Amino acid sequence: MxxxxxxxxxxxxxxxxxxxxxxxxxxxxxxxxxxxxxxxxxxxxxxxxxxxxxxxxxxxxxxxxxxxxxxxxxxxxxxxxxxxxxxxxxxxxxxxxxxxxxxxxxxxxxxxxxxxxxxxxxxxxxxxxxxxxxxxxxxxxxxxxxxxxxxxxQPRVARRNALEARQDREERRYDAWAFDLLDDSVPAFHRRPFVTML
Structure with a gap:
């Protein structure tokens, strides 16, 4: 054993x-x-x-x-x-x-x-x-x-504010990452022809 x-x-x-x-x-x-x-x-x-x-x-x-x-x-x-x-x-x-x-x-x-x-x-x-x-x-x-x-x-208010600021930064970072990921997965111009008119 x-x-x-x-x-x-x-x-x-x-x-x-x-x-x-x-x-x-x-x-x-x-x-x-x-x-x-x-x-x-x-x-x-x-x-x-x-x-x-x-x-x-x-x-x-x-x-x-x-x-x-x-x-x-x-x-x-x-x-x-x-x-x-x-x-x-x-x-x-x-x-x-x-x-x-x-x-x-x-x-x-x-x-x-x-x-x-x-x-x-x-x-x-x-x-x-x-x-x-x-x-x-x-x-x-x-x-x-x-x-x-x-x-x-640190005062309790300062700790809470720092925590909320960190959470906000993390949410913004995630939102930017998700937007970039979704934006990259969509074909250019959403499959519509792109013609420049002068």
Whole structure:
């Protein structure tokens, strides 16, 4: 039997140092930003899980429980995360009221226990424009953290205006592309003879 192990990577020391310099530390003395490898980043997920026989694929059993599973679908990529304080998730009572699900006759917190020390949330996945792998460097990580911090300091109105302006530019670019494409597909003069009269 072949057993596939997951690929893991530790965050390089230089990257962690630059992220802490760019984003500072939280109330627990931990960095506000961190870089994690997709396979290393596990999160609590509660629900009904099926366990199957590896040889035949047949269902062995169903179990309702909390499990640590990969948090990100892009497991072979580096991710930049930012720390979010526990109060951002509400009170523990509100957390369980919003995340507890009834599965198989059992209550299970679908997102795991209340994050009493806060939680690191996704900010950015390092990959190229077509989804290709991009190696994590200290410079790239610091640039991402500084860019996020810069946008967080901007007034909300300025951020909204910048977002709307970018969307307008993208729409105009698409409209121009579509017009050019359609214009190129139509024969010259729309199949009418062209005669110049003097």
């Amino acid at each position: 072949i057993r596939v192990l997951r690929e893991t990577h530790e965050t390089p020391e230089g990257v962690a140092r630059r992220l802490q310099r760019a984003g500072g530390a939280n109330r627990f003395g931990e960095a506000n930003y961190r870089a994690v490898w997709g396979w290393n980043r596990l999160a609590w997920i509660g629900g009904k899980f099926e366990e199957r026989d590896p040889a035949t694929g047949s269902l062995v059993r169903e179990v309702v429980e909390l499990r640590l599973e990969p948090k990100y679908p892009a497991v072979n990529r580096w991710h930049i995360e930012r720390w979010v304080p526990p109060e951002a998730y509400g009170s523990p009572r509100a957390w369980y009221a919003q995340t507890t699900e009834l599965t198989g006759g059992r209550s299970v917190p679908a997102l795991g226990p209340y994050p009493s020390r806060g939680e690191y949330e996704h900010c950015f996945t390092l990959e190229g424009p077509r989804g290709e792998f991009v190696q994590l460097t200290a410079s790239a990580a610091e640039w991402i953290a500084r860019a996020i911090e810069w946008t967080r300091r």
